[in-house]
Amino acid sequence: MTYPRELWENTQFHGEEYPFYCFRNRAAPVRAGQQVLWMHWHVHFELIVMLKGEAVFHIESRPYDTKPGDILLVPSGGLHVGYAATDEPIEFFALVFNGSMLESSAHDRLHARLLAPYATGQARFPVHIAKRGEAGGPIRECVERAIEEFEGRQRGYELTIKSYLILLFAYLARQHPSPLAADDSAAAPVRGTERFKPLLRYVEEHYDERISVEDAARQVNLNPYHFCKLFKKMTGRTFVDYVNRHRMNEAERLLRDTDLSITEIAERVGCGNSNYFTKLFKRHMGTTPSQARGR
DNA sequence: AGGATTATTTCACCGTAACC
């Protein structure tokens, strides 16, 4: 899985004037349940356009089953993660952009009234903005054109993409005239995921240590049962699975980039028992550590 | 590789508070 870590949280984009980034994400040999989009969040919006295969994205605690033709809009700050739903190859396009992309250079009352609340996160749209099987429609068209522009990269494509994004938001605002206020109950999961972010970051940095569910639950002031329940609701996976995924990812990197022995690698990623490490690795990656190194 | 030991996840069921 290739997902740029740079997109974590408060990423700076290359161009200040056009803060966006696109990438086509392919997961060719996939097993159902495999993670195809790293769990992360950032202040930017993210458009996810399903191109091939089936995946389930968990965005702000809610699962979204997607097939080609589905388009999701991850709100600013929204925690998101994606898993393969079948063994079929998966392909999706992700367009990450900052709300400032939607700003207007001149003072514009209409803009301030219609778009600013969405761009700044005071109001939000539903996540699933276009569904497969639906007739084209302007919303889908904006997204598809923006992608075309990105892929064509003709002169000034940044500006056309920006225009399509503004257009997209304008159509969305028209389609959802009574937007969900950010503090509305319908948008409430934000509060729920907010509390987990420090913990997720903690795991990012300490997956090489022993992390018990009890400790983790304490960090977010929940009893272990509720912690498990909420964590699963939020991420679609259990906490242990989440931690192990980090470990296996790092292990794969170490196998590839270093000459450390399997035992040493197991040790480094927080699996004291190399026997168990191999078992885990095989389950997550489909091959044993030594096979993975051989390739 | 298999089995023993721990840890976790989930279940059924209950209470509270906020909101309509």
Add this chain to the structure above:
DNA sequence: GGTTACGGTGAAATAATCCT
């Protein structure tokens, strides 16, 4: 008063981990 989200318990089912 019904509904929804959030919290909690003990116990049982499952899964992780460790130990030959």
